[in-house]
Amino acid sequence: MKLRVYQRLVFLLVLGWCVGTASLLAQEPVELPEGVAPESEWAYGKHLEQLEEIMKVSDLAAREQQLETFMKKLHPKSKILQYYESFFSRTVADYEKAGKSQEANALSSKMLQLFPNSITLLSQTLHDAVQKQDHATAIEIGERLHAIQPDKQTTVILAQSYIATNNGSKAAEYSQKALDAMGPKDGVYFAYWLASYHTGQKNGDKAVQYYEMLLKAYPQGTPAGWEAAQWNSVKGTAYTTLARAAYDKQKFAAAIQNYTESLRYSPKSDLTYLSMGLSYWKLQQLQPAMDAFAKAAVLGKDQAAKAQEYLEQLYKPLNGDSLDGLDEMLAKAKSALN
16 A cells, blocks of 8 residues: 555656656757758747747746746747737736736837837737837837838828927928928818928928928818818918018018918908908008008907008108098998908
């Protein structure tokens, strides 16, 4: 009886040693026969068999550790390394199925270090960051992905992320790249953003360039995703910017033309009427200048006093040094605006 107990104990010890040895061997890449290259199909097949055994380990933390250890021991030229990422990805999925989100996220972060140039991994991480509106991560991962394999989608995400974080110079850089990739029609948002950015930077010529681009892209209609009122406001601003640029270059006829267009979208802009009046005055077209000043005056806004002053300067010498009849002109202007 004692002999049987002893034999059973020895058997269990040997079995435990074998299992432990097998576990250790699973973490040791198979020794390649002489003349067999690590990048060979034979080596790939053997390594794949070993990895599939590791993937059977139900303790996910232990499996993760074994995968990492096995990877470090592989020859750098081993063909299996090209596909190694997938074994970690399967483990991440198993963590998630087991409800271990924290462990899944930790392994995903580790994978970014283990496979820093993985297009698939970087793309998925970027997608997740965008979904979470995590702009800092989107920028970090987007820049890495853009350096490896630039594409339109990554460029657009980087532009949007830099805009969201108020990084003007980088937003301008990537907005231009996005606009180049998408074209003026699809990239109209970036054309508008660049126009606004350069206006704020006091770079009038650049602002004009982008406003002309978006006006040409949509001479009629409204871009997809824009409200009509929103787009009309953009067009009004665009024409006003073109008019001011023309005025500064003493192209007064062009200024008047663009101010007239802007009034289609903002028909009661006192500043526009005042500026039109000044443009007509520069061309010595005094009657339309007075008409424009009169409209700016009767609107009763910020430019009213200045418009009234200019109107009287023109009207009085043309009317025998008298302001008689000016009220009628103002009444006519008010009626025209209603």
